[in-house]
Amino acid sequence: MENPYMPYPVRIDDIEIATEDRSLKTFKFVFLNQGDEEKFAYHAGQFAELSIPGVGEIPIGIASSPVEKGFVKFTVFRTGVVTSHLHNMKVGDIMGLRGPLGNWYPWDKLENKNVVIIGGGFAFTTLRSSIVYMLDPANRSKFKNIDVVYGARSPGMLLYREELFEWEKRDDINMHITVDGTDDPSWKYHKGFVPQVVEQNAPQADADTYAIICGPPIMIKFTQPSLTKLGYKSHQIIMSLENRMKCGIGMCGRCNIGKELVCKDGPVFTLDEINLTPKEY
Amino acid sequence: MGNLLEHMGVERDRVHFSWISSAEATKFVDVVKEISEKVRALGPNKKFVKDYN
């Protein structure tokens, strides 16, 4: 990348409301310039800066999967200035995309392993990318059992609902979908918080099983003991962190946990690695 | 507020305070006219105007 601050120009190709409270939208971008898509080659677990000129940039996990071609997708929660502006943009608008940034889930290490994916709320984006990647016919045989625990506040707050229910029907992936609570009598999946569902449904750890966690700090904190109970060692627990970022390339200095920079050395760390750093995330 | 702006070098006639009831249409018109004239006399403001690039 010649100028790492220079975003690729992209056009908003589609906007989908992702949750019932409309606080999350999924944006589908296509690259304006030929060749940029190839330059933007990414792995599941990486993030990018969504860049709106005159407004600002936000680091967001890539929700589309490397096996999906022709576009990239991001699911964005409306919270600050940039995300609010983005939520008001229309299909056809031009903006920038800078990346891919950070490291990714250690796909080489995960080959021939059982993978347990644990996600909560709207941090499911890079996990969706990962699941689509693993389920791709070209890749599925590389992994052994795949388990997914995904929780949200209510059924309407689950991201990628249609895909979730499709995966649920498949027999090469074990889905454990949960919501904190619901009045819906037809709800046929779990009820309860992610840590409990993990404890009751995730497979016992053996040397060949790895867990990937991505979620709000509080969920990560409470899920760790559940995994430890199931026998997961700290090098088998892989987590994706988030911190305030600006440059995304390890230069602006704010996202560090100890000497590691979440934007460049992360966002993916094993619990082993995190245990060596101050818990400043 | 007017005092400090003036103290800092912003012309007094650029800032006006007025108490006009919603029923006082003529007063409103008069005040706006007066202000417009005064500000026009001062010319365009160059202070506290952001300029970049």
Add this chain to the structure above:
Amino acid sequence: MDTCIQKIRELAADLLERGEVEKVIGFAQGTIPMATSPISVGTKQGVDNLVFNSTCGLNLANFASRQKGKIAIIAKGCDSRNIVTHIVENQLQRDQVYIIGVPCNGMVDKFKIAALFEDEITGFAEDGGTLTVSSSLQTKTLKKQEYLRENCLLCTHKNPVLYDVLAGELVEEQVLENAFPDVDKIEAMDVDGRWQYFQRLTQNCIRCYACRNACPICYCPTCFVDEAGPQWVGKGQNKTDVDTFHFLRAFHCAGRCTDCGACVEACPMGINVRDFTRKLNKDALELFGWEAGLDISKRPPLDAYSPQDPDDFIK
């Protein structure tokens, strides 16, 4: 040793020993000449670190609120006025703070003294009204009175206005013929002259916000310059943004500033930040007969309405 420091240490030790307070907030000697550092002393042994001299120019009221438990605080005249302001503005309860009052003969202006030397100052000592300042090239004996900070020269509240105990004899307050000669000087300029004056004043500002953060009345949880949604002020070095910061901060100090000089003391670039607030202080006095931080039972003028409030600015 200075009897005032002796007295401060005795009082602090006694308060801590009796359990009357959990901490004593005062000044410690700095690591370099003409520097002191705010310190919180929690044990009797620690009281020997407490000092008081002509370089205690920050305002300790800034360190008084948001402390747990009851604290004692060393307060010169201006610190005490800001403690009053904190009490009036509900940042502090009167019974949370035990005030060790220190009558003050003024703080020295470090920039004025530094300007006398070609190289850096390596030694500073004071004895009553005499200062002995040295650098590697020379030593000078100075009269303290001639090197006071501007705000100290114009101070009419050297004695604490509110205290539980005094650590020294009260001093005579000066009566000024004109309390605002500095403001008058600026007021005498024409409109563009004033604009140029303030443009030059802030030209070295690096927006470190030391002035704001040293200021005891700048305690907003989120300052307007830090607010992101909406963002009121640009964050760069554009002159308009720099001036907007200073100008609006001054407004927020209207009728509250005690002219303690902490902003000037803290500024690494030597900007006389007070030039902004002084005009407001003058207006507060002339329009409302108000000086901030004198009485815990009075509401500040911009916090209260009176039919007598001047209104000639409204047409």
Add this chain to the structure above:
Amino acid sequence: MKFITIDKKDWTKGIDNSRKTYQLFGPVKDEKNGCKITKLDTNVLPDMDYHESVLSAKSVLFPQTETILTTSLNESVEEHHVMKRAKNDYTPRAVLGIRPYDAKAIGLVKLNFDTKEYRDPYWCDAYEATTFIGLGITRPGPFDFSTSVGCGPFCEEGLDILLADLDDKYLAKVITPKGEAYAAACGFDTPADDKESQALFDILRKEAEKNISTSVDTLNLKEKNLLDLHEAPFWDDVAFACINCGTCTYVCPTCWCFDIQDEAKLKESARFRNWDTCMSPLFTRHATGHNPRGAKVQRVRQRFMHKLKYFLDKYDQGIMCVGCGRCVKSCPVNIDIRQVAHTMNTYEKKD
């Protein structure tokens, strides 16, 4: 590498010659407050005798505010909303009279801006365009502890030319090809004997180093456990006086952290970067309001841990401090990095 002498009578003329091909930066006396290292107007000479500058020379490569991208938001023009690199000037520039510690600091900052994965084009292009002409410090000030951090009053690291002030002339050690080019542009070409000159530099260096009266302890920092230091009980005391201003970070020649901001006016927008400070709570506050370093003590700890431990462990190039003493002098509450380093250096965890 070669030595030349520059008669001070020729100084002004030589400098003026170089203005044809170089933009000059240097110390300029400020009416109020020491010196600034800034761009020199064509009629201004660098104030070579200055004894202090509140701000370091870092802004020559890393301005406090710098436009990085510009964009037109006007939908009627071609390529609207497509960001372009700002047109900054990277023609040759020379900094005159930079202090050796400031030059050394630029080398440390380079570790951040020029990495194997990414190259910051704004900083690196400015770096490549710049020639650093340093002046040895014959009388180090009382806050100078540069010798104890691998620098010193005649340290050559990062310099293209090192000057020694010999009253009526400068003796110049021309260290790099960039330095040679600059000397040539000035027309400074009176050769001096290599051996004698080097001997003179060595004497001057030793004499100057003798005058350095203060130091910082770093010897044990490397072997200290990072988490032990992080969780040590002394941080509350270190941080008590801190008012959370950005002075220490802004005056520091090695502090490189920055913020990126967008602004728009009418149909034009620009993206800037500004110096940022780890002392500000905003530095790390998430959009959700969660803040990993929300408390003052966490931020003060971050600054010193970064300089004295994280940097040391990460790059193995010493600590992130060149001993200029600016932060010691400018801190409104006199938090002294020498003391903090000492505390960290001697800390033993109690079980």
